[in-house]
Amino acid sequence: MKKNNAIGFTLIALILVGFFLYNSKIVNEQQKEQQRLDSLKRVEQIKFDAELELLRQQNPEATQSSVAHEPVATSAPSTAPNIQIYGNTHLDEASNQKEQFFTLENDLLRIQFTNHGAKPYSVEIKNYETFDGKPIILFEGAKNDFSLQFYTQQQLNTAHFFFTPVLPQTGQNLQMRLYLDTLAYIEYSYSLSEGSYKVDFDVRFVGMQPLFSRNTNQLDLHWCIQIPRSEKGYDNEKNYSTIAYKYPGNPKVENLGIRKSEGKELLKTKVEWIAFQQQFFSAILMAPRNFTSGDLAFHFFPPEDPESLLMYCNADLQIGFDSTSEDPIPFEFYFGPNHYNTLKSYGNEFQGIVPMGGWLIGWINKWFIIPIFDFLSRYIRNYGIIILILTIIIKIVLYYPNHKSYLSTAKMRVLKPEVEKINAKYPKKEDAIKKQQETMALYKKTGVNMFGGCLPMLFQIPILFAMFRFFPTSFELRQQGFLWATDLSSYDSIWNMPFSIPMYGDHVSLFALLMGISMYFYAKINQGQMDTGSQQMPGMNGMMLYFMPIFMVVICNNFSSGLSYYYMLSNVITMLQTWVIRKYFVDDKKILAQLHAKANAPQAAKPKSKFQQRLDEAYKLQQQRAQQQRKK
DSSP states (O other), X not given: OOHHHHHHHHHHHHHHHHHHHHHHHHHHHHHHHHHHHHHHHHHHHHHHHHHHHHHHHHOTTOOGGGOTTOSSOOSSOOOSOOOOSSSOHHHHHHTSOOOOEEXXXXXXXXXXXXXXXXXXXXXXEEXXXXXXXXXXXXXXXXXXXXXXXXXXXXXXXXGGSBOEEOSSOOSSEEEEEEESSSSOEEEEEEEEOTTOSEEEEEEEEESOGGGSOTTOOEEEEEEEEEEEOOSSOHHHHHHTOEEEEEOTTOOOEEESOSSOSEEEEEEOSOEEEEEXXXXXXXXXEEEEEEESEEEEEXXXXXXXXXXXXXXXXXXXXXXXXXXXXXXXXXXXXXEEEOOHHHHHHTOTTGGGGSOOOSHHHHHHIIIIIHHHHHHHHHHOOOHHHHHHHHHHHHHHHTHHHHHXXXXXXXXXXXXXXXXXXXXXXXXXXXGHHHHHHHHHHHHHHHTOOTTTTTGGGGGHXXXXXXXXXXXXHXXXXXXXXXXXXXXXXXXXXXXXXXXXXXXXXXXXXXXXXXXHHHHHHHHXXXXXXXXXXXXXXXXXXXXXXXXXXXXXXXXXXXXXXXXXXXXXXXXXXHHHHHHHIIIIIOOHHHHHHHHHHHHHSOOOOOOOOHHHHHHHHHHHHHHHHHXXXXXX
């Protein structure tokens, strides 16, 4: 192995080791921070328990459900006399009731509501299952909260009260009220239509105008949920989960970042909607009148969480309202899959939560990959076959630039003997500029572009990145099996190891291995073709032949098996294309004859390129310095 190659591999190894050490440091810091937060929570709980015990001592007949300042009320019923905290008979009664549950259901959703805060208690998305065969529960339990806060004679939070259901209730409509007086109440109305993932939600303040202060024109809305895990790979699910939001009048959807352990954002301008986004399912809250501002935050639970929770999402939002009007304040919920076309059908740019990439990558996915994929899905049920056909179509589209790239490389290859003569003519290091000048003159005379083999390859890079975005977020591939893979949207495994390797994981993906093997043979086949006489080619060949396949196997071991399968197919088809081009379309002897004919033909004088001019200037400067040294 040459010295430069050894140095290159050593630097790569040092970079990888440095990455491992840095990553370990970050993980340790995150664990310490989580321990600190847990300690603070325990202190707060101890403090609350002490306050509760003091309150019980002062009034032995009081129960926990009557403590109005605790935001998370228990589900246990209470019939004990109430402590007069609010000074309002109706509110004091509403803070001490029995919890009841109501269900709205259609063919797609089953939503359970509680009268405690009149909030969604649990959401089940029908027709889908988790990776271990359980129903998809988007969120569930008393720890999830949805409440309004506002000021009348005192600060009120709807999470502290039990609402009264308005009869009759139906399976798709639900109304609940919180009375502040006999004729003054807050009304929540939920409506779920058949065949829809959308829930209409209206808030009305009836007869409450005298209770509001004149300057009351804003409501505070608090929404937080804990999203459980539902997919096979924790890292993959985490990497594509976040909080997204959209500004009104702007088609672009923003988010708090992906592949992050936590995130937060203070929104100081109007927001149309926010989305608590898991990899394949989301809870979206939209305000047709827009939120005026908001504070968003999320963090992930560790993979060993005993409740199998994935992430905690929190939103504190503000919305303007007219305190003199009884008109409803409209909201809309979306509880459903992150299926691109399904989200798009609801408007409001919901489909923007699917991470398709930047403007170029996203454009390729939206207008090329997804339409082809959807078209093939109408006629073919096997998604492994669909990926095969999609790969063939992409290779057909890229055939022309691939052919041009190969032809340009072939021209440089047949000129290799003449380039070697130039190298032998100028063996000294101080003649490097002159050697480069003559090499450039040879390429110019024969009409060879030294970058011609690289530029066509640039067309393939955006498509490769588009595939990298498409497969892990394609809802169609979720839990779709092919050969030994049980889920093309997640990793495949032929061996679950009893230990875990940093970056690689605790399993062996066969598709990733096959992809790496195909990369190795593709690089091996192209070694002779790419040998153009460059002194840097041995090191480049070593990188492409050994390092890149191993690196990609490590990276893709935890990625979507559909992505590894696509890369493997792409390499195999490219090797086949290369063989066909070399066999039937490229003749080295014929190319060399054409280059010599062009070199010997009379040519009009052309201005030198800027690169050639810089070479000439550098050579002149070098000659001047050499003459000065000889005089000395």
